[in-house]
Amino acid sequence: MKRKLPFILTVLLFFIYTGLYGDVLSHIIFYHEQHHLFLFSSHYFTQQIETVGWMSYLTDFIIQFFYYPWLGCIILGGILASIYGLLTYNIQIITGKNDWLQLSLIPSLYLFLQTMAADYSLVPVVSCWLFLIFFTLLNLLFSPYWKKIHPFVPEWKCSTKVTYSITIVVIAVYAVTASYLFIHSYNMSEHRMIKAEQAVKEKNWDEVLRQTGKYLDKRRNNQLIYYFRHLALYHKGELLSHLFDYPQPLGVKGLYFPWNSDSRESEYGHFLYEELGHINEAQRWEFEAMVVWGETAPHLLNLARYNIIIGRPRVAQRFLNLLKQSLFYAEEAKRLETVLSSGKVEGLHYALAHAPTHPARFANVMNIGPELLYLCEQDQGNRMAFEYLMCDLLLSNQVVRFVEYLPFIQQFDYPEMPAIFEEALLMYKLGIGEEAFAATGYVIRPQTEQRFARYYQLFQQKDNYRLRKEFGKTYWYYLNFVSPYGNKIITN
C-alpha cells in the first residue's frame, strides 16, 4: 500500500483534473487553444526563442493539442497530476522515504488553482513539469549517490496505523482546502462569457441563449453577454419578440461595441459586422485583434476569409501561408486556398460588394446606426441590418427616426407588425396626434391600445411592481424606466 499510494493519488488527481477541465473548466481549454498557435517553421522557432523563450515555445507546442478539447483535458490533467507524481517520486529517490505528509501535492494543487483564470499563462505549469521530468532523469542517473545519504535521513518512527491516519488526515485537509479555494475562486461569469463566445463561433445559437440566459438570470449586466444574446436572438428569429425579455440597461451598447480602442473588446467586434455582411469593418476589427492578441488561428482564418471576399487574395494568401504551417488548421487553410481567386467564401455575405467607392464613404466607428442604415440602403433584403437598425433606434429613444425608417419593413415578410414596433408606434402617435399619425398609414391593433391603457393606469397609480411584472418586457417600460438615455423620446 505504501508503494501504491502515490500512484493511486496521481491517478485520482488525473481523473479529477481531467474531469474538471472537461466540464466546469472546459472554457479554459478553449480559451488557451484560441489564443495560441504553434507553427512548424524555422522562422517561427527563431522568433519565439528570441522573443518569448523556450518555455513559451514548448507551452505553445502543447497547447496546440487543445484543438481537440478532450485531448486538452487529458494533457493538462496529466501534466498537473504528474507534477505530483514526479515530485513524490523524486522525494523517494533522494531521501529513500515516502512523503507521508504529502507535501508533493501542494505544487500540483497550487498550479491547478492558478489555471482556473483564463488569462493565466500555462508557461509556469509546463516549465514546472518539464523541470521535474529533467530532474527525475537526473536523479535516476545519480540514484547510487543518493542512496549514500539515505542512512542520514531521519526515520519516520510512527506505527503504520498512525502513519496512514496522518496521511489520510493530511490528504483530507488538502482536499478540503483545495475545494474551498476552488469554489471561492471559480469565476462563473468568465465561464459563461467564454462558453457563449465558443457557441457564437460554432453558430450554436441555442447554446448562446442558454449561456447568456443563465448569466442574465443572476440579474447581472454585461455588454458582451447582451451582445452575444442579441446575435443569437436574431439568428433564432426572435430578436424583435424577445429584445426586452431582460432589461436593457446598457441601451444600444448591448447591440454592438462602439470603437473604444480597447484591446479586450477588439476580439468581439467582428462577429456582428461579419453577420451583417459589413466585411470591411469586420476585417478592421479582426486585424486590430490580431495586432493585440497575436497571430492565432481564429484571427488568421477570419482575416483570410475577409480578404478573399473583399478581393485581396494576395493578402489572404499570407495568412493562409501561416496557417498551413500549423498542425490542425492546415487543412482549413488549404480549403480556403482553393477559393482564393473566386472572391467567395462559404457562409460569408459581402453586403457592400457593389457599393460605390466614389465618393469615398467612411464607417462611423462610434455609432453603428449610420452603418445599419447604409446597409439597408445598399443591400436590400438585409434583414439583420434592418432589425438591428430598428433595435438601435428604439434602444436609443429615437422613435421619430424609427418611424422614418420603418418603411424598410416592406422588404420583409413579417406575418404581423412586431409588438415592440407597435408599442413604439403608439408612443409616436401620442406625440404627433391621431390625424398626423393616420397619414403614416400604420394601424395599431386594438389589443395594443388596450394594453397601453392598462399600462398607463398602472403608471399613474405608480404601481411599479405590477408595471414591471406585466409590462417589463415592453418598449414602454424600457422607455420610461430602463433607458440610459432618459425617459423621453429623442426627436432629433
Next chain:
Amino acid sequence: METKSLRINLIATLCLLAFGFAGCRPQNVQADRTEEQLPRIFPDYIGVTFPVNIAPANFYIQEKGDAFHTEMGVGEEILYSTSGSKPEVIIPEKAWRTLLQRAQGKEFFFRIYIQREKSWTQYADILNTVSPDTVDAFLAYRLLYPGYELWNEMGIYERNLTNFDVTPILENRDIGKQCLNCHTFNHQRPADFMLHVRGKDNGTVVYRNGQMEKIAASATGASHGNTYAAWHPSGRFIAFSMNEIQQFFHVSGQKPIEVSDLAADLGVYDVDRHVLLTDSAIYGPDAMETFPTWSPDGQTLFFCRGNAYTHATPLDSLRYDLYAIPFQADDAQPFGTPRCLYAASREGKSISFPRVSPDGNFLLFTMSDYGNFSIWHPESDLYLLDLRTGEVRLAAELNSPDVDSFHTWSSTGRWLVLSSKRLDGLWARPFFAHFDAATGQFTKPFLLPQADPHFYETFTRTYNLPEFLTAPVTSQRALLETVSQHNTEISLRIQGR
C-alpha cells in the same frame, strides 16, 4: 598505431563522402531542350542592378520540376552552381562576394535548368548587373503590423545590407510596449537621430553628437504635437510638421483606411536653444503644411501644402502641392516667402514624401489621387522633379500597380530605397534601385534579400520608414535610458508677417 589507423579510416570516409556528394551534384547539366523564356523566380531578381556590397540574392524557382540546377557566373565563366530537388537557390556568401567582385560594372547570369521526367530544360539566362557603387551598409526601419489604431509589439531595427544581420535599435517591449514612431536620421548619419515615443513616456528623443535628450512632444502653445521630421544638414535644426491626424475606414472597396490630416503646420526646432521657430506663412488654420524636407545646403525647406480641412470637406478632395520656403538659420527672421514648385492639385493629384537627392538636383516625391498618407493608396507612384529645370516625370521604372511610396536616398545619391506593397498590397517591403544622376534614370528595383527566399511569404510585419545608414547605431543603451527621462520643454516662436 591505432591512432594512425583511425586517422586513415577517417580520411578515407571523408573522401568517400566528399566523392559521394560530388557525384550527387552534376557540375554540368546537359540540356535536353532549351526554353527561350525566362524562368519565374522569387524575388524578382531579373534585370536588376545590385550594389557591389549587397548580401546574397537568394531566390527560389517558381517553375515546377523534379530537380533543379542553377549556375551563376560572368561571361563564359561559371562561378557557382548548385543542384537538388528543391527549387531554393541559397548562394554561399563567399561565392556571392566573388561574383560581385568579378561582375562589377558588368552583367552576370543565373542559368537555370529544370528536370522534368528525366529530361533537363535549360531556360533563358537571367541577366542582372552589378554596380560598382556601394550602397550604405545599413538600413533602419520600423517593424510593426500594418494595422490601424491598436498596437502591441513593434521595434526599430537596423539591417546590415551586406549580410543578413538584423539588430534592434529599440524595441517597445523594453519600454512597456509604448508606441515608437517617426525615427529620423540626419542624412544617413547614425550620430544624429530622433524618434517619438507615445505612451506614458510621451516625448521625442533627440540624439546629436553623442548627446541624448528627451524633449516635449509638442512646443508650449503649439497647435499640435511634433510629427513628421527632417534634420537640417547642420544638425542644429529639425523641421517638424505638427499634425492633427485621424483615421477613417472605407466601408467598401479594397482600400481599407484613409489617414488624413485635420490640421497641419510647420516649424523648425532649434536643438541648441529648445525653441520651435515658425512663420505665419507655414503656421495657422488657413492651410495644412506637412512632410518637411531640406535641401542639402539647408537653405530651403520643401514641404507639402493643402487646403485647410473643414467638417464639410470630403476627404477625397484634400490634395497637397509641393512648396518650398527659404530658410536662413542665423537671420532674425529665418523664413522667406513660400512658393509653389508643383501644383499637383490642379491635375487632381496630391503629393507626399518629398525627398531631395544629396546633390540637390532632384526631388523624388510620391503622388496619389488625394490625401497624403500614400502608403494606403494603391495608386500612389513615385515622380521625379528635376530641380534645375522644374521638369516632373513619372518614375515609371520604379513603380508598380500597387503602393510605391516612402523613399529615401543613400548618402551618395546613387541608391534609393522605397516602400512598396507590390508583393501583396498590404505589407510594405523595401526595394532598392540604382540612380544615374547623369540621365536621371533609376534601374528596376529589387527586393531586400533575405537568407530564406520564402521569408516574405509568412512575414506579417510591415517595413515602415526605411532609411539608409552609413554606419550602425551604437547608442541603444543610452536610448533606452533616455526614453523614461523627463521632457525638456520647448517654446514656440511665431514669426509674424
